[in-house]
Amino acid sequence: MHDSAGILLTLFILFVASQVGGEIAQRLRLPAVVGEIAAGCAIGPSALGWLSAPDIAAGTPLDVLAEIGVILLLFSVGLETRLDDLKRVGASAFLVGVLGVLVPFGLGALWAHGSGFDWIRSMFVAAAFVATSAGITARVLQELGVLQRQEARIILGAAVIDDILAMLLLGVVSSLQGGGSVDVGSLVGTLLGAIGFVAVIGWGGTRIMRRGSGWLEKPRSRMSPLTIVLALCLGLAFLSMKFHLAAIIGAFLAGMIASETRQRHQLEEQTAPLLAFLTPFFFVVTGAKVNLAELGSVDALIMLAVVTAIAVVSKLAGGFLGALSIGRRGATIVGFGMVPRGEVGVVIASLGLAAGVFDERIYAVIVAMSLLTAMITPPVLSLLLRDRASGPDTP
């Protein structure tokens, strides 16, 4: 029983670092999540090295804990989201999702081609500009207690659409890069599968739960409503990956289904300690993945600045245009809410590196861009939303 001391020490360091980072960020009037990501950077392999690269590689205990953490986070966000509320912003969310994919993809491809990549490689690089990481925005919205606001709902709805499109795009780009032709039939199949999954689970699941949540209350079973919805959350997270979507989409849908139960408030209360314990692992591990060493040269830093600027501006523009119907201020909030790329950009960059499309430097730049967008967004969003908190609100 003495071989797990190392893992316990790592868990302890990681958890304490997240708390200290969060505390410092809040004293600097930044969202806690910025501090948690920065703490990850600080203790990660490229700075203090208290977490080593093998500690946080895919499939390690820390990586799985991080995954569970972000799944529970999106579950809890779903728990605060009713399907009816999402429907009301459906059109805007759709537009934001579509433009928020097309504009970054277009600008990203242009920049990459301009930097000397051929068109096919450029499209691969551009794909890394696309996918929004809903986890980081969701956490900031939750921290500020504004999940009920119109902008928040548009962002969450758009994140689902964004993920479906990004999945499709990655499919196209991977096929092209693999030298093959794009199998339109199979892509359409995948797309319809993903849309069908979200529609059936989101619409059907909430309807069933709305009618049938009485049975959750019956005392005949030792299974509490909490354990039942947690099982649902893990199950849908898995299923959503089978439909080529991120696990967090399934978790979000599970939370939305659970939000239709009568035990909704009890579930929210019970989920809070799970979040407090497990989500820090996600943010610290996200931060720890930045390889600061690859960014040591002036060239690399300039490239990073350009790439990050394109990533921010393109997503902001797409989101802003898509949400213009709710007014400029709201559209700006939505636009910034879509900016963070977080772990999704990291994953695409890893695929590119493995496929030999990217070299070490552009890999590091894209990973750093993903995380920079994740670190820039929370303070901006928090400023925009706090500023508006005193102003008029839309139900």
Add this chain to the structure above:
Amino acid sequence: MHDSAGILLTLFILFVASQVGGEIAQRLRLPAVVGEIAAGCAIGPSALGWLSAPDIAAGTPLDVLAEIGVILLLFSVGLETRLDDLKRVGASAFLVGVLGVLVPFGLGALWAHGSGFDWIRSMFVAAAFVATSAGITARVLQELGVLQRQEARIILGAAVIDDILAMLLLGVVSSLQGGGSVDVGSLVGTLLGAIGFVAVIGWGGTRIMRRGSGWLEKPRSRMSPLTIVLALCLGLAFLSMKFHLAAIIGAFLAGMIASETRQRHQLEEQTAPLLAFLTPFFFVVTGAKVNLAELGSVDALIMLAVVTAIAVVSKLAGGFLGALSIGRRGATIVGFGMVPRGEVGVVIASLGLAAGVFDERIYAVIVAMSLLTAMITPPVLSLLLRDRASGPDTP
């Protein structure tokens, strides 16, 4: 992001299996934990194979989740235990701990020598008879809501002493087996270190917390009392391993320290969802580790029956004699409470296999014995305690 689907599926299967197993056990009027362990057996590598052996090996994500689960379990048990209550049963607990180690070690060594092992190997085998796994008993006591009873406190106190002695014994036996002489000085040092750790943390920690828990309430910090005590729990679990004790001892002490705060009841409520989500991993993984295939022969089954009988009788006798001062009935409960070996026996058996002291069969027998004792205990304990629930109680 698509490579973690397998892990999510495993988590889902494991979690659902634990709930189904627990539910079935309760309908059969058995403690839920028996069902969870049995579910682990059923889905484990040697039966259905839904969990493979590499899935649950040491250091894998599932193994770490299981470890976190049992740590949080013992933390929550500590949270329901006040130092003053433990002190009141100190003498009995000490006696139970000591006799509960000596009697099984003696009988185990005699049996092993009788079966043809030389004395030094016999002592190694006997060491696997010794260490009580407090996790399983603690869960049963918690499920039945009897953690406040005198017997429960004696068992918990004795489990700490038991762990210190078992650690010492394993040190002696390993040195002897390694062919070396026993370095008495270093063993005494280790022993004093472990006792010192428990005494300083248990006594000092609770005193500091009793005086100073006011600062936990101050709203100036975003760190909640929950995150602070969780950090304490991880930290002490690690430290306790550094003092050659099981991680759960440190977690138990952390819980006991937290039980001195004013936020005690709030913490108990917040810990419950963490337990609901994470402890099932411990019990299912424990069950999954039984290799049913090695027990296919009649010889092996007879050996298992004999070894299990010795393990149960010796621990029962030791515990009973030690606790006789509280009456026969109470002493019987304490005796049975000390019976489960659980994962500790498994660890010693693994060490024995690695050192070449055990062959595959005696390894499987000792692992199966450890888990059998873990499965036998809950129903017996539950019967004894339910039976007595209507009778007179001691504060």
